[in-house]
Amino acid sequence: MNIKTIPTQPFADQKPGTSGLRKKVPVFQQPNYLENFVQAIFDSLESYQGQTLVVGGDGRYYNRQAIQIILKMAAANGFGRVLVGRGGILSTPAASCVIRKNQAFGGIILSASHNPGGPTEDFGIKYNIGNGGPAPEKVTEAIFAQSKSISSYKLLEAPDVDLDKVGSFKLGEMAVEVIDSVNDYAQLMESLFDFDRIRELLTNGHFRMCMDSMHAVTGPYAHRLFEQRLGAPLGTVMNGEPLEDFGRGHPDPNLVYAHDLVELLFGKDAPDFGAASDGDGDRNMILGRHFFVTPSDSLAVLAANATLA
Known part of the structure; x- marks a missing residue:
């Protein structure tokens, strides 16, 4: 498995808010568009190498494809472990719970909230920090700054991960754990x-x-x-x-x-x-x-x- 450094050019419209970056699916499907934004997230962070990242989404169109890209980029950029919900599913509250319970560095959540889903509808990506909450303005501004100056992104050449099978896998040196999407959240609810x-x-x-x-x-x-x-x-x-x-x-x-x-x-x-x-x-x-x-x-x-x- 080889790590590729792929040349790219910035997109001018990747300014995230507290709800992340939301665009139509065809925008995210443009060559390098999603990859640029994910790399901008990673480039805005410090000391994440070897740390744990949580990934999941609301199941809308393009969720699964985006997760495979994010996993391979996380491996190429040096994360030690990624926890991903089975089927790519993690609600926003559950993702927050998983981040905090596992003391993860942060998480990437794929959602456009209440907006419609489908091949021509909405998609979104947001970064949550280690306390489980959405990235504050200081972080989103740093992501945007990186997106405006990006010249390349890193991607591991590897087969896709089976997102429908709970278990542990390897992507290069990085561990991938496909977790039951509900367990941690259900335990939290039972404690509350x-x-x-x-x-x-x-x-x-x-x-x-x-x-x-x-x-x-x-x-x-x-x-x-x-x-x-x-x-x-x-x-x-x-x-x-x-x-x-x-x-x-x-x-x-x-x-x-x-x-x-x-x-x-x-x-x-x-x-x-x-x-x-x-x-x-x-x-x-x-x-x-x-x-x-x-x-x-x-x-x-x-x-x-x-x-x-």
Whole structure:
């Protein structure tokens, strides 16, 4: 396996915000476009050689291809280990959890949040620092500065990694661990919330809920947590399979785009509780039977009860 140094030229439009760099898929598919930005991330960092990087995304179109490029570039640039979610799947909150639990140097998350996915739709990439949070302005400005002066990037010539098989692999000198996308996050949730009490509620026969994952990243998490760990009936999770185009939907949890859930909660014999989440799983909408709770209000409820965790 050889490390190649590939000449390139800067792109003028690679200024990231706190949500990273977002463009249409065909823009990212331009020769060297993604590679330039990833190399700019690495070139803006210090003392990462031999360290751990976390990689994953929301499953949208181009997620898998981008991850393979990032893995080979991370190996070529000297990272010691990469943790990547099975199938390339890691919600933004789960990626933060994995970064912190494993004391990783940082993480690269592939998502365009609530924007549509597909061959001509949106794609995004963002860097999270070692505390699990998004890169601050000082870091994003350094990335942008590197993107404007880049002249080459490094890439390991190697076969693709099987992202669907949990296990350890080698890319040159770098270890790649394909991890279960849900385990660490599920353990964190169990440490924060009283799962026994929630299980009692969901299995008492008097309370029904519905979770709409909108064919985005939270499907595997919702299936594991609600239906497997907490005993909710199968079928509690709607649209729970992550799809590259989100089932031709728009993974924005609001009254317009989460219409399947809204119709259910405002219909006859409605469940007691409903929720929907966005593309990368860091925003939600909460519904009760025949009423709507705004996302800001649901956050306020969580904050007001934070001392109970």
